[in-house]
Amino acid sequence: DGGITQSPKYLFRKEGQNVTLSCEQNLNHDAMYWYRQDPGQGLRLIYYSQIVNDFQKGDIAEGYSVSREKKESFPLTVTSAQKNPTAFYLCASSIVPANIQYFGAGTRLSVL
Amino acid sequence: QQPVQSPQAVILREGEDAVINCSSSKALYSVHWYRQKHGEAPVFLMILLKGGEQKGHDKISASFNEKKQQSSLYLTASQLSYSGTYFCGIQRSGSQGNLIFGKGTKLSVKP
Numbered sequence: 001d002g003g004i005t006q007s008p009k010y011l012f013r014k015e016g017q018n019v020t021l022s023c024e025q026n027l028n029h030d031a032m033y034w035y036r037q038d039p040g041q042g043l044r045l046i047y048y049s050q051i052v053n054d055f056q057k058g059d060i061a062e063g064y065s066v067s068r069e070k071k072e073s074f075p076l077t078v079t080s081a082q083k084n085p086t087a088f089y090l091c092a093s094s095i096v097p098a099n100i101q102y103f104g105a106g107t108r109l110s111v112l
Numbered sequence: 113q114q115p116v117q118s119p120q121a122v123i124l125r126e127g128e129d130a131v132i133n134c135s136s137s138k139a140l141y142s143v144h145w146y147r148q149k150h151g152e153a154p155v156f157l158m159i160l161l162k163g164g165e166q167k168g169h170d171k172i173s174a175s176f177n178e179k180k181q182q183s184s185l186y187l188t189a190s191q192l193s194y195s196g197t198y199f200c201g202i203q204r205s206g207s208q209g210n211l212i213f214g215k216g217t218k219l220s221v222k223p
Contacts, residue, residue, distance in 0.1 A: 033210075042213045042214055042215040042216050043201075045210060048210055090153065097210060098141075098142065098203045098210070100156045101156065106153060
């Protein structure tokens, strides 16, 4: 079955630590996205990539970094510069930008 | 800017109808609607394009008013399974294609 796999489902970060959230898709989609979801805030775009080896900042990129070395993979690193990382993180993909987005099950990140 | 969704929350009894609105201050090219159940991933419902017709799926339909830069989602004869948070995502005219999502409308359907 095609889809998007995010791991881990739950993640805990210590002070000053970088953590990486995984996102893999086997839908052969060109575009991939990372969103942050806080209660009552909707989905806010962190980074997006329209093609391999290229990505752009979204509205709230500070304290995050990404890479897109393979079409299937778009990992997100939450760096120690992100002072309020506790949130639900969603990865999505679409065939091309602005087409239907398919979401992973999400990773819930908490701070120890 | 984020589109504005209204209402923020609504509680229905099974069989009742609801309308959720999504408004933008800028010209729109398309509007996407998604539903998210608690703790799960958002799921695509439908997409409306500028100049397109009203869409529908089962008892859920949506319209796109270009003059008002607004889309409305209509849920008819609601079922318990309709409960969740509904998000609209807008693509502005002339944009590169990324969606900007609203804050969501929480719908609760009671027996």
